[in-house]
Amino acid sequence: MPDYDGVDFLRLDALLSDEERLARDTVREFVTREFLPQIQEYVRQDGAFPMDLVPQLAELGLFGANHQGYGCAGMNNVAYGLVMQELERGDSGLRSFASVQGGLVMYPIYTYGSDAQKEQWLPALAAGEKIGCFGLTEPDFGSHAGGMITKAVRHGDSWVLNGTKRWITNGTVSDLAVVWARTEDGIRGFLVETDRNGFEARDIKGKFSLRASITSELYLQDVEVPEANRLPTAEGLKAPLSCLTQARYGIAWGAIGAAQACYDEVVRYTRDRVVQGGPLAGKQLTQDKLATMLTEITKAQLLAYRVAQIKDAGELHHTHVSMAKRNNVDIALQVARAARDLLGANGIVDDYQAMRHMMNLETVRTYEGTHDVHTLILGKEITGLSAL
Ligand SMILES: Cc1cc2nc3c(=O)[nH]c(=O)nc-3n(C[C@H](O)[C@H](O)[C@H](O)COP(=O)(O)OP(=O)(O)OC[C@H]3O[C@@H](n4cnc5c(N)ncnc54)[C@H](O)[C@@H]3O)c2cc1C
Numbered sequence: 024m025p026d027y028d029g030v031d032f033l034r035l036d037a038l039l040s041d042e043e044r045l046a047r048d049t050v051r052e053f054v055t056r057e058f059l060p061q062i063q064e065y066v067r068q069d070g071a072f073p074m075d076l077v078p079q080l081a082e083l084g085l086f087g088a089n090h091q092g093y094g095c096a097g098m099n100n101v102a103y104g105l106v107m108q109e110l111e112r113g114d115s116g117l118r119s120f121a122s123v124q125g126g127l128v129m130y131p132i133y134t135y136g137s138d139a140q141k142e143q144w145l146p147a148l149a150a151g152e153k154i155g156c157f158g159l160t161e162p163d164f165g166s167h168a169g170g171m172i173t174k175a176v177r178h179g180d181s182w183v184l185n186g187t188k189r190w191i192t193n194g195t196v197s198d199l200a201v202v203w204a205r206t207e208d209g210i211r212g213f214l215v216e217t218d219r220n221g222f223e224a225r226d227i228k229g230k231f232s233l234r235a236s237i238t239s240e241l242y243l244q245d246v247e248v249p250e251a252n253r254l255p256t257a258e259g260l261k262a263p264l265s266c267l268t269q270a271r272y273g274i275a276w277g278a279i280g281a282a283q284a285c286y287d288e289v290v291r292y293t294r295d296r297v298v299q300g301g302p303l304a305g306k307q308l309t310q311d312k313l314a315t316m317l318t319e320i321t322k323a324q325l326l327a328y329r330v331a332q333i334k335d336a337g338e339l340h341h342t343h344v345s346m347a348k349r350n351n352v353d354i355a356l357q358v359a360r361a362a363r364d365l366l367g368a369n370g371i372v373d374d375y376q377a378m379r380h381m382m383n384l385e386t387v388r389t390y391e392g393t394h395d396v397h398t399l400i401l402g403k404e405i406t407g408l409s410a411l
Pocket residue numbers: 123156157158159160163164165166167189190191192193232233238386389390391392393394395396410411
């Protein structure tokens with residue numbers, strides 16, 4: 024692995040505290056030393072994640088890193104964003120693992136859970152001793168999750184759940200599924216231990232994207248959970264959507280990491296690659312592409328950094344995150360495509376990173392609110408009229 028120093032044209036580094044820099048550099052080193060040497064092997068499998076790294080990810084405080092207490096690292100949102108950036112520099116699958124565990128499983132328990140639920144699950148999830156997944160999407164309801172069919176029916180002190188959830192990250196390796204289901208009173212969230220009778224998870228194979236990540240389908244057939252497993256203060260669709268805002272915030276930073284990886288790789292490559300008697304990097308068309316990549320990465324960094332400041336000030340609105348997720352994933356995909364192009368034929372093999380990131384970013388563009396859905400969220404914020 025060549026040394027990697029990140030991409031920092033406008034010296035954002037100077038704005039960071041020592042703790043923020045340390046968090047970033049520690050994860051950067053972990054990704055270079057521990058993760059990247061394994062990624063090719065995992066990408067060549069069909070939906071597998073290096074689970075042996077989970078204890079180290081936990082040791083680094085990367086699960087629920089921006090939460091306080093319960094064994095969480097208590098990072099501010101700049102440090103949290105930077106570690107997501109570094110994880111996704113490795114692979115979107117690595118960042119997805121941390122996003123789901125922290126933003127989609129720990130966050131709802133932290134925010135909507137009872138004291139007993141927090142005590143039972145949060146320390147074990149932070150320590151990576153338990154793995155969780157988030158079941159919102161269904162085969163027929165993705166962007167419009169509010170149409171979900173999965174039902175929870177109350178029977179005395181218990182609930183009985185029936186339905187199917189699809190595209191669920193880590194479904195088959197999870198101990199706990201946070202399942203969102205329709206009840207008589209609207210949508211509610213349930214903590215479903217995956218060893219309960221009637222619960223089954225199966226992996227989805229044949230993905231071109233996020234190959235180093237486990238994606239599953241969950242089947243719930245008369246799965247009974249006690250009332251104590253319902254998230255007591257999660258009411259309506261706004262509860263799962265608030266979890267998605269947390270995870271999307273990490274994506275807005277993570278996408279920058281993927282873009283930086285592609286940019287770093289292609290700058291090195293074009294310097295060494297000789298075409299028509301000179302380095303590819305010396306050609307005007309190449310420099311146009313590199314200048315655009317660097318400018319877009321820099322703009323994305325400034326956007327993410329400002330959203331982090333607003334989040335730390337407690338003034339975050341979900342539309343801020345929509346703008347950052349929408350823009351940063353979009354530019355990362357453009358950077359990855361341009362990098363793949365400059366790598367020529369070499370760009371289509373997994374000895375190079377660009378095409379892997381490019382394929383991953385197709386998922387990142389779709390999940391956690393598609394690019395178009397975030398367009399419409401921003402459109403509503405601008406005009407006051409919902410086109411969704
Ligand atoms: C690898 C992977 C991992 C995932 N992990 C999880 C997970 O852990 N948990 C979970 O719950 N879900 C997960 N998802 C699901 C993801 O959140 C959904 O795929 C996403 O919400 C989009 O839903 P959909 O795929 O049904 O697409 P659709 O909603 O069918 O969208 C298809 C197209 O229609 C467009 N569209 C939708 N609505 C409108 C509109 N009103 N106007 C114009 N265009 C519109 C979309 O932008 C998109 O281009 C994952 C998905 C993937 C691929």
